[in-house]
Amino acid sequence: GNSVTQMEGPVTLSEEAFLTINCTYTATGYPSLFWYVQYPGEGLQLLLKATKADDKGSNKGFEATYRKETTSFHLEKGSVQVSDSAVYFCALISGGSNYKLTFGKGTLLTVNP
Amino acid sequence: ETGVTQTPRHLVMGMTNKKSLKCEQHLGHNAMYWYKQSAKKPLELMFVYNFKEQTENNSVPSRFSPECPNSSHLFLHLHTLQPEDSALYLCASSQDRLAMSGEQFFGPGTRLTVL
Numbered sequence: 001g002n003s004v005t006q007m008e009g010p011v012t013l014s015e016e017a018f019l020t021i022n023c024t025y026t027a028t029g030y031p032s033l034f035w036y037v038q039y040p041g042e043g044l045q046l047l048l049k050a051t052k053a054d055d056k057g058s059n060k061g062f063e064a065t066y067r068k069e070t071t072s073f074h075l076e077k078g079s080v081q082v083s084d085s086a087v088y089f090c091a092l093i094s095g096g097s098n099y100k101l102t103f104g105k106g107t108l109l110t111v112n113p
Numbered sequence: 114e115t116g117v118t119q120t121p122r123h124l125v126m127g128m129t130n131k132k133s134l135k136c137e138q139h140l141g142h143n144a145m146y147w148y149k150q151s152a153k154k155p156l157e158l159m160f161v162y163n164f165k166e167q168t169e170n171n172s173v174p175s176r177f178s179p180e181c182p183n184s185s186h187l188f189l190h191l192h193t194l195q196p197e198d199s200a201l202y203l204c205a206s207s208q209d210r211l212a213m214s215g216e217q218f219f220g221p222g223t224r225l226t227v228l
Contacts, residue, residue, distance in 0.1 A: 004155070034216075041221065042221050043117065043203055043205070043219030043220050043221045043222055044156075044203070044205075044217075044219040045219070046216050046217075049216070089156070100158055100161075100169070101156075101158070101217060102155075103155045103156040104155060105153060105154060105155050106155075
C-alpha cells in the first residue's frame with residue numbers, strides 16, 4: 001500500500017531562516033504529491049502540489065520538487081516568517097490507493113521572531 | 114458562510130452519551146469525508162461519501178455512524194464512545210471522489226473529548 005514518511009518535529013527556526021522538511025513516499029502507480037498546511041485552530045489547506053516527476057510545486061514562497069528517482073518531495077522555503085508557524089503534512093494520491101489521500105504524520109514548525 | 118463549516122467546535126461527552134457532529138460545505142462539491150486526527154498519528158480516513166452514497170468505511174467501529182442526507186451536509190453520530198476516541202474530527206469535501214487533483218477542502222474540526 002501507499003505510505004508517506006516525513007521528518008519528525010518539532011522544528012524551531014528563527015525568522016528569515018531556511019526551511020527544509022523532508023518527505024519520502026512509497027506508492028503504487030503514478031502518484032500525485034501534495035503539501036498541506038494546518039494553522040492553529042484551523043483545518044488543513046492545500047499548500048502546493050505536483051502531479052508528475054520533475055514537476056515543481058510552489059506557493060507563498062514554499063517549493064517542492066517531485067523526485068521520482070529518490071521518491072521524495074521535500075518542502076523548502078528560503079526565508080520563513082512567524083506567520084509560517086503551523087503543522088505541515090506531506091500527502092499523496094494514486095489510482096492504486098483508490099484515490100484516497102495518504103498523509104504523513106505532520107511536522108510542527110515554530111518560527112520565532 | 115463559505116468553505117466547509119463544522120459544529121460544534123468543541124464537544125465533551127461521557128461514554129454513555131449520544132451526540133452528533135455536523136459538517137456543511139458551501140462549495141458545490143460532490144464528495145465528503147470524515148477524518149480522525151490524533152496526536153502523533155497520520156490522519157485517519159474514516160468515511161467517504163460520493164453523491165450521497167457511502168463509498169468507503171475504513172473499518173470504523175459501529176459506535177461511529179455517518180449520515181449524508183445531501184451533497185452539502187454530513188453528520189457523524191456518536192454513541193457509547195471510549196476515551197481513546199478523543200481526537201480532532203475533520204470534515205472535508207472535494208469535487209468528486211476520483212479527483213486526482215487531490216485537493217480536499219477541510220473544515221476547522223470538532224475537538225472531541227470523551228470522559
